[in-house]
Amino acid sequence: MKRNLLRACVFLTMLLASSNAFVVVGQQGMAQNPADLTRVGDKVIKVNEAINLVQGFGNTFLITTSEGNVVIDTSVAAHAQKHKQLLSAVTAGPIRYIILTHGHGDHTGGVPLWKEPGTQIIAQKNHVEFLHYQTRLGGFYAKRNAAQFGGNLGARAGGWAGNYGAKIEPTILFDDKYEFTLGGVKFETYRAPSETYDHLMVWVPKYKAVFSGDVFYESFPNIYTLRGTEPRWALDYINSLNAILALKPEVVLPSHGLPIRGNEEITRRLTRYRDAIQYVHDEVVKGMNAGKDVYTLMQQIKLPAALDIGESYGKLTWSIRGIYEGYVGWFDLNPVTMYETPVSSVYPDVVKLAGGPEAVAKLAIGRAEAGDAIAALHLTDIALRADPNHRMALEARLKALEILRSRCKNTNERGWLDYSIREAKGKLGEK
Numbered sequence: 001m002k003r004n005l006l007r008a009c010v011f012l013t014m015l016l017a018s019s020n021a022f023v024v025v026g027q028q029g030m031a032q033n034p035a036d037l038t039r040v041g042d043k044v045i046k047v048n049e050a051i052n053l054v055q056g057f058g059n060t061f062l063i064t065t066s067e068g069n070v071v072i073d074t075s076v077a078a079h080a081q082k083h084k085q086l087l088s089a090v091t092a093g094p095i096r097y098i099i100l101t102h103g104h105g106d107h108t109g110g111v112p113l114w115k116e117p118g119t120q121i122i123a124q125k126n127h128v129e130f131l132h133y134q135t136r137l138g139g140f141y142a143k144r145n146a147a148q149f150g151g152n153l154g155a156r157a158g159g160w161a162g163n164y165g166a167k168i169e170p171t172i173l174f175d176d177k178y179e180f181t182l183g184g185v186k187f188e189t190y191r192a193p194s195e196t197y198d199h200l201m202v203w204v205p206k207y208k209a210v211f212s213g214d215v216f217y218e219s220f221p222n223i224y225t226l227r228g229t230e231p232r233w234a235l236d237y238i239n240s241l242n243a244i245l246a247l248k249p250e251v252v253l254p255s256h257g258l259p260i261r262g263n264e265e266i267t268r269r270l271t272r273y274r275d276a277i278q279y280v281h282d283e284v285v286k287g288m289n290a291g292k293d294v295y296t297l298m299q300q301i302k303l304p305a306a307l308d309i310g311e312s313y314g315k316l317t318w319s320i321r322g323i324y325e326g327y328v329g330w331f332d333l334n335p336v337t338m339y340e341t342p343v344s345s346v347y348p349d350v351v352k353l354a355g356g357p358e359a360v361a362k363l364a365i366g367r368a369e370a371g372d373a374i375a376a377l378h379l380t381d382i383a384l385r386a387d388p389n390h391r392m393a394l395e396a397r398l399k400a401l402e403i404l405r406s407r408c409k410n411t412n413e414r415g416w417l418d419y420s421i422r423e424a425k426g427k428l429g430e431k
């Protein structure tokens with residue numbers, strides 16, 4: 001897995017700033033801090049006599065049985081070695097199965113480390129197309145990763161790998177359900193589409209445990225992610241959350257963050273999360289049917305206080321647009337958007353009429369100083385289209401970006417603002 005590391009990298013970037021403090025799970029109803037998502041564990045967390053996990057981006061789970069072990073998710077490649085070292089100390093038993101909740105790199109990165117001769121690797125059958133898709137667009141994602149992180153992290157060596165160029169590791173692929181028993185412990189895997197269409201969850205009845213992958217995490221989900229994604233269907237999340245709730249688990253183990261214990265607490269948290277997604281989805285659909293455009297809905301739809309699950313990772317506005325455009329695509333009824341010439345093609349004319357880039361840059365600075373950083377950013381787009389190296393316009397842009405950065409509370413948004421700040425500084429000759 002070389003692709004789709006951007007999400008991983010956002011967290012890895014945060015890791016550098018995260019503390020070494022490590023929270024041991026166990027207390028029922030313990031509040032989860034979004035920062036817990038980013039910690040690399042330095043110890044094994046024992047959930048019960050058989051279930052062990054090490055936290056990271058993401059978590060690795062080891063379930064022991066009398067006939068060998070099952071690994072669920074393998075973290076990002078950069079954490080996998082540490083996870084394997086820690087978890088291998090729990091038992092020397094063979095790894096009989098690896099179950100991948102989905103095909104993102106922060107879940108599949110350790111497969112080569114864990115795989116032994118005879119290990120069965122289980123995934124939902126859409127995993128195959130999902131990996132091909134990520135590989136197919138490897139060059140695109142490499143550029144996005146490099147943009148956000150200022151380097152070549154995740155870049156593909158060589159050119160296009162073709163449409164079906166991914167290496168497919170799983171040996172067992174299933175449609176809706178697959179189950180097996182190992183050492184008297186039954187494992188049931190169910191398709192659970194959400195963040196990806198190859199997503200699965202694992203139910204272990206003996207321990208009343210659900211391994212929920214990325215169906216649930218703290219923060220509104222990333223229904224659209226800025227590095228680019230195929231649609232993530234809101235109703236899929238809702239159906240998968242309902243499927244988890246219907247199992248009445250006593251412990252839910254997400255692949256990011258800490259386990260949630262106790263059915264009452266699980267029900268409270270997952271229900272609120274589900275209802276927040278449902279609320280946003282339904283408001284978007286109602287707005288679409290009432291003829292509202294996507295920007296109006298991005299401005300109008302807010303979570304009611306009772307459903308406010310935070311936006312530290314996913315963001316409401318991007319999700320609203322993701323739902324809207326996931327359903328109907330990009331055409332907005334304005335006839336000019338049918339054509340290949342964007343509005344920016346006439347910006348130089350507007351700049352000329354305004355008296356040149358300096359006039360527009362001054363207006364941008366005024367807007368930034370008045371606190372409207374987004375208007376300022378738009379204005380610098382207009383000025384810089386007329387003169388890409390115009391100093392005052394670049395300075396106005398930098399000011400606007402830094403204002404947005406200072407207000408930013410979302411990990412992904414921060415990454416892209418930092419990228420744009422580096423770009424503007426680069427053009428200004430600053431470091």
Ligand SMILES: [Zn+2]
Pocket residue numbers: 058104106107214255256
């Ligand atoms: Zn993940």
